[in-house]
Amino acid sequence: MANTPQPGTRERIVSAASLLMQRQGYEGTGIKQVAQEAQATLGSVYHFFPGGKQALGVAAVQHAGQEFADLLSTTLSQEADPAKAITACARALATHLRESEWTDGCPISATALETTGRVPDIEQAAAQAFQHWQDLVADTLREAGLPNDDAHDLALTVISTLEGAELTAQVSKSETPLLVAGEHLARLINSYKE
Amino acid sequence: MANTPQPGTRERIVSAASLLMQRQGYEGTGIKQVAQEAQATLGSVYHFFPGGKQALGVAAVQHAGQEFADLLSTTLSQEADPAKAITACARALATHLRESEWTDGCPISATALETTGRVPDIEQAAAQAFQHWQDLVADTLREAGLPNDDAHDLALTVISTLEGAELTAQVSKSETPLLVAGEHLARLINSYKE
DNA sequence: GTCTATAATAGGATAGAC
DNA sequence: GTCTATCCTATTATAGAC
Numbered sequence: 007m008a009n010t011p012q013p014g015t016r017e018r019i020v021s022a023a024s025l026l027m028q029r030q031g032y033e034g035t036g037i038k039q040v041a042q043e044a045q046a047t048l049g050s051v052y053h054f055f056p057g058g059k060q061a062l063g064v065a066a067v068q069h070a071g072q073e074f075a076d077l078l079s080t081t082l083s084q085e086a087d088p089a090k091a092i093t094a095c096a097r098a099l100a101t102h103l104r105e106s107e108w109t110d111g112c113p114i115s116a117t118a119l120e121t122t123g124r125v126p127d128i129e130q131a132a133a134q135a136f137q138h139w140q141d142l143v144a145d146t147l148r149e150a151g152l153p154n155d156d157a158h159d160l161a162l163t164v165i166s167t168l169e170g171a172e173l174t175a176q177v178s179k180s181e182t183p184l185l186v187a188g189e190h191l192a193r194l195i196n197s198y199k200e
Numbered sequence: 201m202a203n204t205p206q207p208g209t210r211e212r213i214v215s216a217a218s219l220l221m222q223r224q225g226y227e228g229t230g231i232k233q234v235a236q237e238a239q240a241t242l243g244s245v246y247h248f249f250p251g252g253k254q255a256l257g258v259a260a261v262q263h264a265g266q267e268f269a270d271l272l273s274t275t276l277s278q279e280a281d282p283a284k285a286i287t288a289c290a291r292a293l294a295t296h297l298r299e300s301e302w303t304d305g306c307p308i309s310a311t312a313l314e315t316t317g318r319v320p321d322i323e324q325a326a327a328q329a330f331q332h333w334q335d336l337v338a339d340t341l342r343e344a345g346l347p348n349d350d351a352h353d354l355a356l357t358v359i360s361t362l363e364g365a366e367l368t369a370q371v372s373k374s375e376t377p378l379l380v381a382g383e384h385l386a387r388l389i390n391s392y393k394e
Numbered sequence: 395g396t397c398t399a400t401a402a403t404a405g406g407a408t409a410g411a412c
Numbered sequence: 413g414t415c416t417a418t419c420c421t422a423t424t425a426t427a428g429a430c
Contacts, residue, residue, distance in 0.1 A: 015413080015414090029317070030314060030318070031225055031228075031310075031313060031314035032225075032228075033224075033225055033228035033314070034226075034227035036404080036405065036406085037405085037406065038405080046414085047413095047415050047416080048407090049408095049413080049414055049416080050413070050414060052406095052407070052408080053414075054413095058406070058407070059405095108316065108317060109317050111316075115309075115313055115367060116310070118367070118371050119305070119310035119313065119367065120225035120228050120310055120314070122302065122303075122305075122371060123223070123301070123302060123303050124224070132371050133371050133372050133373075136368060136371055136372060137372070159384070160384070162368070162377055162380050162381075163365070163380055163381050165364070165368060166361060166365040166367070166368045166381050167360060167361045167364050167365075167381070168364065169363075169364035169368060170360040170361050170362065170364025170365065170367065171357070171360040171361075171364065172364075173309060173312070173313065173360070173363055173364065173367070174330060174356070174359060174360045176313070177312050177316060177323065177326050177327050177330055178327050178330060178331070179327075182356070183356055183357075183360050186353050186356050187356075187360050187361070190353070190357045190388055193388065193391065194384055194387065194388050194391075197387065197388075197391060209395080209396090230422075230423065230424085231423080231424065231425085232422085232423080240396085241395095241396060241397055241398080242397085242398090242424095242425090243395080243396055243397055243398080243426095244395070244396060246424095246425070246426080247396080248395095252424070252425070253423095253424070253425090
């Protein structure tokens with residue numbers, strides 16, 4: 007035990023790429039900038055990612071996808087009532103967005119939008135992340151007793167709505183879109199509850 | 201009357217920039233590419249936009265924002281029942297997305313996400329477009345008899361949800377997220393109707 | 395208003411020493 | 413694995429003839 011190794015070079019590179027692409031998008035983020043932010047050299051980046059920027063983009067999206075999935079799991083499990091759990095998620099996103107001064111929205115939307123239809127590998131990684139998130143929400147709804155089909159569809163709308171509300175909140179620099187969406191989602195879920 | 205002038209150079213440039221930025225984002229779109237697509241020269245682009253790429257980005261976002269507002273108005277006015285009108289909007293977006301082979305999602309999301317917090321002029325243009333869309337939906341809901349406050353909040357969630365569902369649909373190359381969101385939004389609106 | 399040429403810089407990527 | 417130097421290309425932007 008006692009294993010908390012400080013992040014290795016590869017890990018620092020992926021984290022830096024993930025953060026920068028969240029804020030500036032894929033095209034707006036340079037490999038040199040990633041190297042600098044990760045306190046690594048350009049040579050190291052290409053050592054770990056011989057596939058170049060696209061491979062780095064894939065790793066960044068996967069990393070961010072998993073990180074967000076963890077956050078989602080944690081938040082969802084803190085409320086027994088699924089409607090309240092979703093509202094809590096929306097609130098958590100709003101707080102995080104405001105505290106980052108509106109810079110840290112969805113970690114993969116910008117990259118996904120820029121590359122869709124043009125960089126298949128990244129596109130696929132983004133689709134998988136979205137699917138993973140949806141599955142987590144669907145599981146929560148099912149465990150709360152909702153029928154399978156309802157849970158599946160609601161989970162899809164929950165992810166879509168949180169995604170869109172975060173975008174709207176970020177653009178308008180206001181927590182309101184996320185908070186209002188959280189309330190509406192709870193109402194929607196409750197309308198399926200009996 | 202009888203005034204259908206063919207598009208001038210400036211108009212062609214803005215249209216091309218708008219389309220390219222929709223598909224590739226702001227950073228992923230080059231001014232030379234815009235000029236080429238608009239069948240104009242680089243000199244013409246800088247003639248009309250001395251402010252350079254940022255000024256072009258602002259014009260592109262405003263153009264796309266207005267174009268989408270027109271589409272929204274048209275679709276909303278074709279159904280008397282507001283819930284059905286919103287569902288129709290979602291369906292229209294889904295069809296358009298599929299028919300473009302998943303390239304034409306929200307015309308401004310990619311640009312907005314990439315530039316938020318970094319290019320204030322573009323950020324502001326995007327925020328105005330979002331606000332404009334929300335106002336159109338709010339008007340529709342009010343005209344259908346919903347209380348002012350409900351209409352305002354619902355319109356916000358409608359825009360957020362359509363936005364997110366379009367993103368999810370584009371990334372997963374499926375109409376489903378938009379179609380399901382359309383149904384859920386109708387259900388949500390109807391739950392406020394009495 | 396339109397065009398070409400070019401400046402100045404930054405981008406992704408590679409080579410090879412260590 | 414790490415580092416530096418460098419190649420090549422693309423980028424934004426400008427200058428000036430027409």
